[in-house]
């Protein structure tokens with residue numbers, strides 16, 4: 131596996147690959163890799179000739195400085211996992227390499243209403259930071275296909291919108307959420323949970339499964355309220371638990387009753403004893 135820390139070195143290799151007609155697949159990450167990331171690498175390998183993974187803990191997308199400071203970093207293990215997974219190129223830039231002119235935003239992205247609901251309402255500025263770094267990375271890698279995980283439900287919609295608004299020539303491929311055997315959605319943040327907190331975190335996927343099991347038994351508002359109640363009584367601060375659908379224009383709607391469109395329960399909650407904020411989502415109809 132090639133490892134590049136500099137944009138220029140990455141660019142040289144990729145321009146040769148492009149001239150050779152290779153289709154480039156790209157998996158952007160913030161490291162602390164787990165099976166979920168590796169499933170993205172596997173999907174990229176199946177659908178491309180050359181797979182590029184980036185590891186960059188992007189400071190501009192953390193609205194909470196403590197969350198940024200505590201973000202797990204496991205580079206040696208990540209390199210071992212990526213090599214074993216057959217990843218071709220790892221891009222591991224520094225903050226200076228990605229933001230040579232400082233962290234102030236260079237442009238504002240128009241994400242429409244997606245930016246200020248759910249994650250956006252609780253993490254102001256987060257999606258501008260995600261947009262900024264993904265835009266830069268797409269400019270450097272110029273992939274044919276971009277692979278992202280369904281676990282970051284709203285992030286996928288934001289990137290879909292970024293691609294449309296900027297008319298970027300890349301196909302977004304969304305891969306299913308990977309779960310531990312007991313149902314916990316895989317996340318780098320799980321590394322910050324001790325065994326008891328990790329066990330408690332299971333209430334999140336249980337709440338989503340509970341909603342799915344009873345989707346036709348009660349109004350959606352009632353099901354959300356029940357799920358929130360369950361989480362709160364088990365030591366969570368819930369930012370939101372809502373039932374949503376995706377509109378044809380890529381925005382999110384909040385239906386009152388389940389229809390024929392896919393309906394997703396989306397949740398963000400802080401496990402209070404660890405202070406770790408977890409997100410998850412599940413199709414419930």
Ligand code: PAF
Pocket residue numbers: 158159160186188191260263264282285
């Ligand atoms: O999902 C992530 O890990 C990050 O938000 C991303 C897409 C790599 C941008 O920093």
